Amino acid sequence: MENNHILQASAISIGYSDKKEKKTxxxxxxxxxxxxxxxxxxxxxxxxKSTLLRTITGIxxxxxxxxxxxxxxxxxxxxxxxxxxxxxxxxxxxxxSNLTVFELIALGRQPYTNWIGKLTPHDLTKVNEAMVLTxxxxxxxxxxxxxxxxxxxxxxxxxxxxxxxPLIILDEPTTHLDLLHKVALFKLLKKLTLETQxxxxxxxxxxxxxxxxxxxxxxxxxxxxxxxxxxxxxxxGCFDNLFQDEAISFDKEKGKFVIR
Amino acid sequence: MINISxxxxxxxxxxxxxxxxxxxAGKETWDYIILNYRLPKAIAAILVGMGLSISGLLMQTLFRxxxxxxxxxxxxxxxxxxxxxxxxxxxCLPVFLSSILLSxxxxxxxxxxxxxxxxxxxxxxxxxxxxxMAILIVGLMFGSFTSAIVGTLTYFSSAxxxxxxxxxxxxxxxxxxxxxxxxLSCCVLIGLLMSFLSVKPLNALLLGENYARSLGLNYKKxxxxxxxxxxxxxxxxxxFAGPIAFIGLAxxxxxxxxxxxxxxxxxxxxxxxxxxxxxxxxDSIAQLPGSDSILPINAVTSIFGAPIVIWLxxxxxxxxx
Numbered sequence: 236m237e238n239n240h241i242l243q244a245s246a247i248s249i250g251y252s253d254k255k256e257k258k259t260x261x262x263x264x265x266x267x268x269x270x271x272x273x274x275x276x277x278x279x280x281x282x283x284k285s286t287l288l289r290t291i292t293g294i295x296x297x298x299x300x301x302x303x304x305x306x307x308x309x310x311x312x313x314x315x316x317x318x319x320x321x322x323x324x325x326x327x328x329x330x331x332s333n334l335t336v337f338e339l340i341a342l343g344r345q346p347y348t349n350w351i352g353k354l355t356p357h358d359l360t361k362v363n364e365a366m367v368l369t370x371x372x373x374x375x376x377x378x379x380x381x382x383x384x385x386x387x388x389x390x391x392x393x394x395x396x397x398x399x400x401p402l403i404i405l406d407e408p409t410t411h412l413d414l415l416h417k418v419a420l421f422k423l424l425k426k427l428t429l430e431t432q433x434x435x436x437x438x439x440x441x442x443x444x445x446x447x448x449x450x451x452x453x454x455x456x457x458x459x460x461x462x463x464x465x466x467x468x469x470x471x472g473c474f475d476n477l478f479q480d481e482a483i484s485f486d487k488e489k490g491k492f493v494i495r
Numbered sequence: 496m497i498n499i500s501x502x503x504x505x506x507x508x509x510x511x512x513x514x515x516x517x518x519x520a521g522k523e524t525w526d527y528i529i530l531n532y533r534l535p536k537a538i539a540a541i542l543v544g545m546g547l548s549i550s551g552l553l554m555q556t557l558f559r560x561x562x563x564x565x566x567x568x569x570x571x572x573x574x575x576x577x578x579x580x581x582x583x584x585x586x587c588l589p590v591f592l593s594s595i596l597l598s599x600x601x602x603x604x605x606x607x608x609x610x611x612x613x614x615x616x617x618x619x620x621x622x623x624x625x626x627x628m629a630i631l632i633v634g635l636m637f638g639s640f641t642s643a644i645v646g647t648l649t650y651f652s653s654a655x656x657x658x659x660x661x662x663x664x665x666x667x668x669x670x671x672x673x674x675x676x677x678x679l680s681c682c683v684l685i686g687l688l689m690s691f692l693s694v695k696p697l698n699a700l701l702l703g704e705n706y707a708r709s710l711g712l713n714y715k716k717x718x719x720x721x722x723x724x725x726x727x728x729x730x731x732x733x734x735f736a737g738p739i740a741f742i743g744l745a746x747x748x749x750x751x752x753x754x755x756x757x758x759x760x761x762x763x764x765x766x767x768x769x770x771x772x773x774x775x776x777x778d779s780i781a782q783l784p785g786s787d788s789i790l791p792i793n794a795v796t797s798i799f800g801a802p803i804v805i806w807l808x809x810x811x812x813x814x815x816x
Contacts, residue, residue: 330559
């Protein structure tokens with residue numbers, strides 16, 4: 236049987252280190268990202284979600300332990316191989332430019348194009364597939380600053396799809412969206428994992444939705460980081476100490492947080 | 496062509512054509528003027544226009560700032576400082592050293608170095624300040640800082656050196672020998688080649704640094720190439736033609752507006768062509784056709800460029816935000 240593991244991390248410590256001191260944000264993290272899974276990363280503000288994402292995308296080094304992508308150390312891969320295996324969607328604003336939606340998505344093909352970035356018919360097929368999957372083909376010739384936030388988020392997902400990587404990582408993709416668009420985006424991600432067999436990892440604060448839709452959840456609490464299926468996490472009562480506040484508690488029956 | 500025919504001595508178009516294709520223009524003096532003054536000047540205008548516009552394009556993408564440009568960010572002032580040090584400071588040095596420094600190579604080197612240092616400083620500051628306006632203000636500050644040093648230097652220098660420097664700082668495309676044109680075109684070609692090789696990374700940078708990295712871009716290497724190209728272009732041009740304002744800022748914008756794109760493959764060529772023609776037009780205007788006097792080229796480019804900047808700030812909010 237083919238190996239389903241795309242990215243693995245065993246007992247890694249993450250944090251920042253400079254010459255003077257090491258500041259560990261979280262330690263002893265075990266992760267395993269598998270094909271065709273939609274995985275949510277959940278944790279309170281400042282717990283180190285971004286640090287974890289930066290570490291497993293190879294931007295930042297681990298303090299100890301290694302992250303492996305297809306059994307190879309992620310920090311030893313050259314940037315091009317990495318780009319062909321891992322794509323990202325960030326929360327940051329795009330710099331001003333005249334890019335059209337099509338051009339923006341086509342930039343996702345850069346790891347495959349020649350020195351001047353010429354798109355081959357194969358590249359164009361990939362770009363069009365990405366636009367069809369995310370249902371934004373009608374926007375192709377609009378400028379990226381002319382479309383709504385919800386549409387832009389889909390465009391950025393399409394860009395990552397066009398990059399054609401087995402793993403896509405999204406940093407808080409639902410932040411600027413209303414309920415309708417949040418649900419639409421989650422359903423899109425779910426659909427993509429089913430149809431393309433990619434692994435999609437996203438960080439979010441929409442815990443209720445993550446519990447309902449994702450295959451697995453990576454839960455970051457001050458004590459430890461656990462990865463498991465949502466129902467198992469509920470059964471084990473892991474959500475209870477997600478937020479260190481008496482006023483918020485987790486209702487196991489309903490699968491959501493309640494405020495006292 | 497038109498550019499060549501215009502000037503304090505007006506020469507008919509037909510004569511110009513004749514002379515350029517190897518024949519005679521009809522008068523000995525016309526021949527001389529065309530081949531040794533007008534033609535080098537037209538070539539210089541083309542080189543300057545192309546070089547400055549491309550360096551502006553590179554900087555606008557690298558700094559993610561639509562208002563970046565060699566003049567606005569203080570690169571030209573940095574180059575001036577380099578040149579001022581050489582021209583005005585050479586008096587303090589032994590004769591053989593000063594003769595080396597005052598040669599074309601010395602001035603090119605000094606001015607490239609000056610613009611390179613300012614660019615590095617601006618870049619260092621821009622890493623800390625994400626705000627686009629702040630970077631502009633820093634550029635302006637570098638500009639006034641260098642002009643203050645230049646001012647101090649002029650205070651201590653002789654009248655002759657001062658005159659030489661003042662003429663240089665007004666910007667002048669004429670007075671370039673074929674020899675200088677040769678050096679200038681080498682520098683500009685190297686700079687343009689480096690920029691052309693960076694077309695793909697430049698497109699990736701349109702998404703911002705982090706996305707560009709995720710697309711497999713070696714950000715440090717790209718940044719270094721772009722900075723080197725920019726300082727070679729801006730530095731060598733400033734060395735020969737003096738600080739020329741706004742061309743580097745305005746032309747890439749005109750190209751972006753006309754072609755409605757951010758794709759650097761298209762932008763590179765359109766900026767190149769627009770830059771060359773813009774500079775020729777400005778130079779023709781500077782000749783004040785029909786009169787004996789010549790305007791400093793800097794005055795002409797500023798008259799055109801400054802309103803464009805203001806219009807960009809006021810009118811194009813959407814593309815900026």
